[in-house]
Amino acid sequence: YLNFWLDEQKGKHVNINPGITEGQWNHLEKLWNQIEAQGPISKCAREKDEHNISHIQERMKLVTYCIKRDFIRGLCEPRMRSGVNISPSCSAFYDFTEKHYESFYKANKCIDYSVKHTDYSHHISQKCTLHNMPKTFPKC
Template sequence: MTTHCTHIKKNCCSYLNYWLDKKRKEKVIGVNDAAWQVIEKLWGTLKNSSVSCKRQHYDEPLVDMKKCFDFMVYCVNRDELKHKCQQNDDGLKSTYCDNFNAYTKHYYEHFTKKVTCLRDTNKDIHYNWKFSDTCTLHNMAKTFPKYDKSRQKIVDDTSRLPINKC
């Protein structure tokens, strides 16, 4: 498995843990305590499979965790759109690249409203807002790039202002 796939798997496992805790706290899926015990037991079988995923409970408020996972989803989707924009196999390059620019602009605005300052520490509740080397709120130009039509490539958007340090 490539490093990228391992990274995605780790984050998907974290997301699955978050989602399960969220559903349990919301009590929206109609599962009683006995059924939750069965679910937790079944989770144990994931430890011994090829898709190992350790069960973790999050102590942080779920609203804070949601922001982190929204960021993870942004990064994964951004990379997929970036890949589509960089190819011209199906004649939809222009559409993909326009969508890429709209997507990164939308989420730049979204995250700069939701995250008002960044702590400069790895002990931050939000894992220091780093999904990967190319997707971190500590480097807005790289995290929210744009497709430059004149150069026909995706470039860092240096017009993106950084988020202030706390």
């Protein structure tokens, strides 16, 4: 997530709002590399992303949705397994996935769903992909 965010910010500030120069971004990249060189402090290595900023933003929306979906699902699943009354978090999970399904579907009506996992902004993982909407936007 941090990689996507940093690439998105770089795209905005270098291409759209050039308040930060390319040299300053290179300095940020150099600092990142120095932190990494000191040891495996960070769980995620810096991966430069050369995709178009609109693709990075679309991918970030999908990643953010899936992170939030998994968190809400984690609140809901223990109650579902135990057979206890369905909690408000389960209703929230359903509402959340339904709302985002509609939003992603409207925004991506023209993608070719028969072509699996080739589009950068539409596929994160097997459980987070617009190529498998039922898995990405489960009902329960």
